[in-house]
Amino acid sequence: MTPAALALPAHVTQHRYATASEAASALAELAARTLTTAIDARGSAHLYVSGGRSPVPFLEALSRQPLAWQHVTVGLVDERCVPADDDASNARLVRTHLLQNAAHAALFEPLYESGLDAETAAQRADTRLAIGPRPDLVVLGMGDDGHTASLFPGAPGTAAGLDPRGTRSVVATHPQTVPHARLSLTLPALRRARTLALAIQGEVKRHRLESAVGAAPETLPIAAMLDADLPLQLFFNP
Numbered sequence: 329m330t331p332a333a334l335a336l337p338a339h340v341t342q343h344r345y346a347t348a349s350e351a352a353s354a355l356a357e358l359a360a361r362t363l364t365t366a367i368d369a370r371g372s373a374h375l376y377v378s379g380g381r382s383p384v385p386f387l388e389a390l391s392r393q394p395l396a397w398q399h400v401t402v403g404l405v406d407e408r409c410v411p412a413d414d415d416a417s418n419a420r421l422v423r424t425h426l427l428q429n430a431a432h433a434a435l436f437e438p439l440y441e442s443g444l445d446a447e448t449a450a451q452r453a454d455t456r457l458a459i460g461p462r463p464d465l466v467v468l469g470m471g472d473d474g475h476t477a478s479l480f481p482g483a484p485g486t487a488a489g490l491d492p493r494g495t496r497s498v499v500a501t502h503p504q505t506v507p508h509a510r511l512s513l514t515l516p517a518l519r520r521a522r523t524l525a526l527a528i529q530g531e532v533k534r535h536r537l538e539s540a541v542g543a544a545p546e547t548l549p550i551a552a553m554l555d556a557d558l559p560l561q562l563f564f565n566p
């Protein structure tokens with residue numbers, strides 16, 4: 329049964345599914361259409377994905393989508409400052425679950441250079457991204473605490489990342505609630521996306537997202553993605 333609509337503003341387009349597998353397939357199809365449109369229009373496509381546990385079914389479904397992957401560049405919206413082969417690495421997640429099947433031909437640009445401290449790594453990534461093309465598709469996730477990308481409530485670095493007039497594309501954040509310093513795309517960098525999607529699962533995240541309507545982004549960073557002038561494609565399953 330299709331889950332009930334979330335209590336969210338009308339500019340959020342809701343895609344609701346009964347299961348994680350249906351939601352992942354639908355998001356993969358939207359991603360494939362969006363990337364193909366970008367390749368047809370501009371010759372290349374730029375996709376940014378999130379880390380964590382929940383994107384795995386989506387990344388695997390997307391890896392099987394037939395499209396001109398050799399023209400697709402994949403990046404990360406956030407990363408933990410760990411070696412690329414660490415279990416916590418979002419780069420490892422992408423290599424394991426997305427860069428296979430048809431998608432093995434995509435170009436992957438990791439966010440974090442192993443061995444660097446978070447601030448130096450953020451500065452280097454910021455320089456690379458600042459001159460890059462607009463993302464065609466950004467797929468965000470959200471933690472139970474309302475963080476998105478690696479913009480955690482109250483974490484050092486988050487305020488700079490949420491500054492709508494900030495000039496950085498990437499900041500270092502230092503959440504106290506989870507292991508590892510992080511790198512995160514900033515609000516201005518995320519807002520450059522031609523299409524912005526958010527994939528969440530479960531009732532805890534549903535209520536957290538609903539409670540973010542009208543909330544201060546410093547308290548619930550996901551609130552920054554609910555701006556009326558920012559069309560958002562929400563994918564939800566219980």
Ligand SMILES: O=C1O[C@H](COP(=O)(O)O)[C@@H](O)[C@H](O)[C@H]1O
Pocket residue numbers: 378379380381382383406407418468469470471472475476477478
């Ligand atoms: O730490 C992170 O958490 C969020 C949500 O992760 P999940 O495990 O609940 O799916 C994710 O969006 C972010 O990219 C990740 O680094």
